[in-house]
Amino acid sequence: MTRVVIAGFGPFPGAPINPSALLVKALARRRRPALAGVERVTHVFSTSYAAVDRDLPKLLALDPDIVLVFGLAGRREQLCIETRARNAVSLTFPGADRCRPLQGAIVIGKPRSLRGNAPFATLLGAAREKFPSRLSHDAGRYLCNYAYWRSLQEAKHGRPLVQFVHIPPVRFAPERRSRKARSCFGRLVRAGEAILIALIAASRR
Numbered sequence: 001m002t003r004v005v006i007a008g009f010g011p012f013p014g015a016p017i018n019p020s021a022l023l024v025k026a027l028a029r030r031r032r033p034a035l036a037g038v039e040r041v042t043h044v045f046s047t048s049y050a051a052v053d054r055d056l057p058k059l060l061a062l063d064p065d066i067v068l069v070f071g072l073a074g075r076r077e078q079l080c081i082e083t084r085a086r087n088a089v090s091l092t093f094p095g096a097d098r099c100r101p102l103q104g105a106i107v108i109g110k111p112r113s114l115r116g117n118a119p120f121a122t123l124l125g126a127a128r129e130k131f132p133s134r135l136s137h138d139a140g141r142y143l144c145n146y147a148y149w150r151s152l153q154e155a156k157h158g159r160p161l162v163q164f165v166h167i168p169p170v171r172f173a174p175e176r177r178s179r180k181a182r183s184c185f186g187r188l189v190r191a192g193e194a195i196l197i198a199l200i201a202a203s204r205r
Helices: 019-029 049-060 120-130 143-154 179-203
Strands: 002-009 039-044 066-072 077-081 084-086 114-116 135-137 161-167
Touching: 002 019, 002 049, 002 143, 002 179, 019 039, 019 161, 019 179, 039 049, 049 066, 049 143, 066 120, 066 143, 066 179, 077 120, 077 179, 084 143, 120 135, 120 179, 143 161, 161 179
Parallel strands: 002 039, 002 066, 066 161, 077 135
Antiparallel strands: 077 161, 084 114
16 A cells, blocks of 8 residues: 655744645545555644654654645745755744744755655646646745755655645635635645645556
8 A cells, every 4th residue: 555644734924824734634535546545644734843853753654655745835826846955944934833943954064955756747747737837946945845855864765755845825714715716726636636646656666
């Protein structure tokens, strides 16, 4: 059986509702033949460095074949498939717990970046049929990049397949969904599902 960790993030300063958490929950409910025989482990990180450090090792200890993490990029208009994680963190922007890192590097003395191990072109082709998408070479310096780096740091011999995806804002509260917002979020869910299915196929080769 293929085991997949699908994760997102909770609220953080400036984003009282994080659509990445809603996306993770939606993907857990999807039913498709391509998802048969797939164990989906879902998780929503509290948006803090301490939460990633606490929870990510527990998820990786499950020995997943795939780690797929989604995060919100408030200034982007497209879904972005990240291709590398930077060994850098922001000293300016705190997490939801108001704590900031004490140094500008994730791990001093390690490479400036880690390249992802997923089939980026395949994922892009799958996603852009459902939602405007592009590849990105800059995952930023916040929790999204941090989780991506930490996940790749633990990948050995190409396993697990690790992919981080930035999603644009989908601004609606669950209890007040406009038709336009539902349509936009629905397309985002279909793109996330397409990425997930493409990763599953790649992991089985």
